[in-house]
Amino acid sequence: MVHTPAHSGIGGALTYESDAVHVPGTLVRVPLGKRELLGIVWDATDAGQVAPPENTPPDEQATLQLRPISSVLEGIAPLNAHWRQLVQFAASYYQRSAGEVALAALPSQLRDLTPEQWDRRLKRKPKATSPYESTAPHIPTATDEQAQALADIAANTGPFLLYGNTGSGKTEVYLRAAQSVLEQDATAQILVMVPEINLTPQLEERFRARFCPQWGTDCLVAMHSSLTPAQRLKNWLAAHSGEARIVLGTRMAVFASMPHLQLIVVDEEHDPSYKQQEGARYSARDLAVYRGQLEGAKVILGSATPSLESWHHSRPATDTQSAGRYKRLAMPSRVGQGALPLVRRVDMNRQPYKTVFSNHLLDAMRERVTRGEQILVLLNRRGYAPVLSCHDCGWKSECPHCSAYRVFHKLDRTLRCHHCGFTQPVPRACPSCGNLDISPLGRGTEQLEEHLAELLADVRRPDGEPIRIARIDADSTRLKGELERQLAEVHAGAVDVLVGTQMIAKGHDFRRVTLVAALNPDGALFSSDFRAPERLFSLLMQAAGRAGRDASMQTTSPCEMWVQSFHPLHPLFEALKQHDYPAFAEQQLKEREQATLPPFSFQALVRAEARSQEAAQGFLNAARDVGAALADELLVDLYPAVPMTIQRVANIERAQMLIECTSRKALQHFLAHWQGDLHGLRSAHKQVIRWAVDVDPLAI
Ligand code: ADP
Ligand code: ZN
Ligand code: ZN
Numbered sequence: 169m170v171h172t173p174a175h176s177g178i179g180g181a182l183t184y185e186s187d188a189v190h191v192p193g194t195l196v197r198v199p200l201g202k203r204e205l206l207g208i209v210w211d212a213t214d215a216g217q218v219a220p221p222e223n224t225p226p227d228e229q230a231t232l233q234l235r236p237i238s239s240v241l242e243g244i245a246p247l248n249a250h251w252r253q254l255v256q257f258a259a260s261y262y263q264r265s266a267g268e269v270a271l272a273a274l275p276s277q278l279r280d281l282t283p284e285q286w287d288r289r290l291k292r293k294p295k296a297t298s299p300y301e302s303t304a305p306h307i308p309t310a311t312d313e314q315a316q317a318l319a320d321i322a323a324n325t326g327p328f329l330l331y332g333n334t335g336s337g338k339t340e341v342y343l344r345a346a347q348s349v350l351e352q353d354a355t356a357q358i359l360v361m362v363p364e365i366n367l368t369p370q371l372e373e374r375f376r377a378r379f380c381p382q383w384g385t386d387c388l389v390a391m392h393s394s395l396t397p398a399q400r401l402k403n404w405l406a407a408h409s410g411e412a413r414i415v416l417g418t419r420m421a422v423f424a425s426m427p428h429l430q431l432i433v434v435d436e437e438h439d440p441s442y443k444q445q446e447g448a449r450y451s452a453r454d455l456a457v458y459r460g461q462l463e464g465a466k467v468i469l470g471s472a473t474p475s476l477e478s479w480h481h482s483r484p485a486t487d488t489q490s491a492g493r494y495k496r497l498a499m500p501s502r503v504g505q506g507a508l509p510l511v512r513r514v515d516m517n518r519q520p521y522k523t524v525f526s527n528h529l530l531d532a533m534r535e536r537v538t539r540g541e542q543i544l545v546l547l548n549r550r551g552y553a554p555v556l557s558c559h560d561c562g563w564k565s566e567c568p569h570c571s572a573y574r575v576f577h578k579l580d581r582t583l584r585c586h587h588c589g590f591t592q593p594v595p596r597a598c599p600s601c602g603n604l605d606i607s608p609l610g611r612g613t614e615q616l617e618e619h620l621a622e623l624l625a626d627v628r629r630p631d632g633e634p635i636r637i638a639r640i641d642a643d644s645t646r647l648k649g650e651l652e653r654q655l656a657e658v659h660a661g662a663v664d665v666l667v668g669t670q671m672i673a674k675g676h677d678f679r680r681v682t683l684v685a686a687l688n689p690d691g692a693l694f695s696s697d698f699r700a701p702e703r704l705f706s707l708l709m710q711a712a713g714r715a716g717r718d719a720s721m722q723t724t725s726p727c728e729m730w731v732q733s734f735h736p737l738h739p740l741f742e743a744l745k746q747h748d749y750p751a752f753a754e755q756q757l758k759e760r761e762q763a764t765l766p767p768f769s770f771q772a773l774v775r776a777e778a779r780s781q782e783a784a785q786g787f788l789n790a791a792r793d794v795g796a797a798l799a800d801e802l803l804v805d806l807y808p809a810v811p812m813t814i815q816r817v818a819n820i821e822r823a824q825m826l827i828e829c830t831s832r833k834a835l836q837h838f839l840a841h842w843q844g845d846l847h848g849l850r851s852a853h854k855q856v857i858r859w860a861v862d863v864d865p866l867a868i
Contacts, residue, residue: 193246273423334713391417553608
């Protein structure tokens with residue numbers, strides 16, 4: 169049968185002819201131009217439409233000759249209707265094409281293997297995996313709070329917001345909820361999402377230890393970006409075939425094909441890394457909630473510091489407002505009576521100029537290390553110093569390609585741009601005036617590590633050995649496996665003081681940490697990004713949560729969190745002192761409501777990049793003019809184009825435009841109609857290199 173080609177809109181499906189009828193969801197190879205690409209039979213029409221590979225430009229789609237499907241990928245069951253609907257929804261919500269979303273969600277080897285390689289792959293016998301070597305798992309008795317949360321999960325449909333303090337045993341709740349799903353249904357599958365798998369390698373081990381003895385080594389597969397293409401294909405197939413009962417993965421796992429999905433867990437649901445920052449800029453957390461509803465799977469979002477969106481969605485009913493759509497489950501207590509740390513604030517205004525560690529803090533650190541306790545020092549700035557400068561002429565280590573300074577890295581004596589990567593050796597003398605005396609301004613983790621080594625040089629561990637200081641940040645963990653190795657050292661107790669960026673604050677269960685110090689957290693208090701305080705508060709709460717996880721470590725003195733700030737009385741630190749997330753959330757939500765910011769409104773950003781700021785803004789402002797009438801009608805606000813905070817990266821000028829509306833539906837309606845205009849405008853704005861829409865952006 170021959171059909172006329174579908175003159176599809178942007179990113180619509182393409183039509184191919186085929187002798188046989190293919191079930192929707194079938195994976196096929198199709199010709200496009202001179203290439204042969206992976207496609208998915210999308211529609212139930214008799215010809216079968218194929219979601220176009222990548223972001224096929226509209227002109228290429230329109231001139232397409234109707235050609236036959238080259239071949240079908242044998243041996244793979246079609247992707248089911250739920251999966252296709254999830255993709256379709258994500259594509260339309262985030263303003264991308266279904267083909268792009270679908271194909272990005274599939275393992276690259278499905279695309280890259282030739283038909284011959286694929287045949288060989290199929291014939292390969294699965295290696296017999298060795299049985300999981302472990303005795304029956306030790307399952308602790310649930311605490312009352314855990315039992316209550318589990319009973320609520322069993323009795324309701326959700327979605328659930330598990331608001332559990334750090335160390336309250338949220339993971340144990342996930343494990344038990346998973347257990348009961350696995351036991352009730354011999355085919356049921358579970359998706360567990362975590363922000364960054366490398367940061368919490370123990371979590372995978374905890375799941376394995378719990379489930380592999382009973383359900384076998386292959387019952388759990390991982391899905392994240394550090395797998396090899398072959399591993400990713402293998403794990404994807406295991407989930408798709410239903411053989412893997414549990415998928416543990418990062419945001420990309422939300423698109424895992426799981427035909428019997430019954431439970432989705434999103435751990436640390438507030439974490440910004442659930443938002444994809446390129447291509448389709450989806451929120452895996454939000455898609456998880458959608459997917460749960462679509463497939464009738466229960467969804468548990470867990471956090472000690474939920475996103476304000478989820479907090480608001482889980483509000484209980486009051487006299488004046490209705491209850492949110494999520495069910496909030498609270499676990500306020502720590503397991504085993506480990507107390508939350510005492511928060512101590514140091515007023516840096518009263519410290520001598522250029523103080524790094526106040527004397528009080530230093531004394532406390534010495535005392536604890538001497539007793540064999542561990543310390544975390546948090547500074548959210550890597551490198552040695554953020555700027556190198558000349559005192560004579562005022563030269564600073566600006567990046568020639570970006571509107572940012574290059575960071576001084578002392579270890580390899582380089583100036584490195586953290587935005588474009590441009591790296592040069594540190595100059596011997598000031599490039600501008602020749603002065604030999606150029607010096608670092610400000611402080612990063614590298615310098616802090618060096619400085620601490622001097623300050624604590626005379627301190628000994630209980631065994632008389634000198635103390636060990638280690639640093640974990642993006643620089644120290646660049647090599648594969650390095651992060652895991654360093655974390656293992658901290659766990660093993662080989663490290664006494666750990667210096668690091670936010671990487672050290674995430675879900676680690678370090679047992680001997682009794683003091684956490686946050687240096688210089690003030691930047692976020694006065695940021696132009698309205699989410700900065702939320703992020704800072706959650707970072708500090710998470711960091712505090714690393715202390716005192718083992719009650720037996722607190723016999724001598726209670727564990728502590730120290731905050732050195734020039735604004736110690738700021739309400740954010742007051743709330744931190746009380747460990748009072750609800751108070752902080754309430755105050756922030758009040759401010760957001762007054763300013764009609766999310767979750768009381770909905771936002772999207774259009775970003776454009778060009779050689780000049782003028783060209784980037786010109787495109788955005790033209791887009792604004794085209795959309796003005798419809799925006800007016802729908803009560804959508806279109807703001808003028810502005811340069812991005814970091815305006816120039818790698819010699820590309822960047823601008824953005826904010827779109828805001830109190831109705832999600834109206835905003836979606838507007839974006840859907842406007843999308844075509846934006847594509848149309850592009851040809852009149854040839855200088856624009858790239859543009860993209862970000863729906864529900866996390867950073868403004
Ligand atoms: P969270 O994820 O909320 O920070 P975890 O699940 O990591 O907390 O639990 C903190 C610690 O308490 C872990 O070491 C865990 O093994 C232990 N734990 C959790 N639940 C129980 C329980 N019911 N009985 C004893 N120990 C528990
Ligand atoms: Zn100079
Ligand atoms: Zn740069």
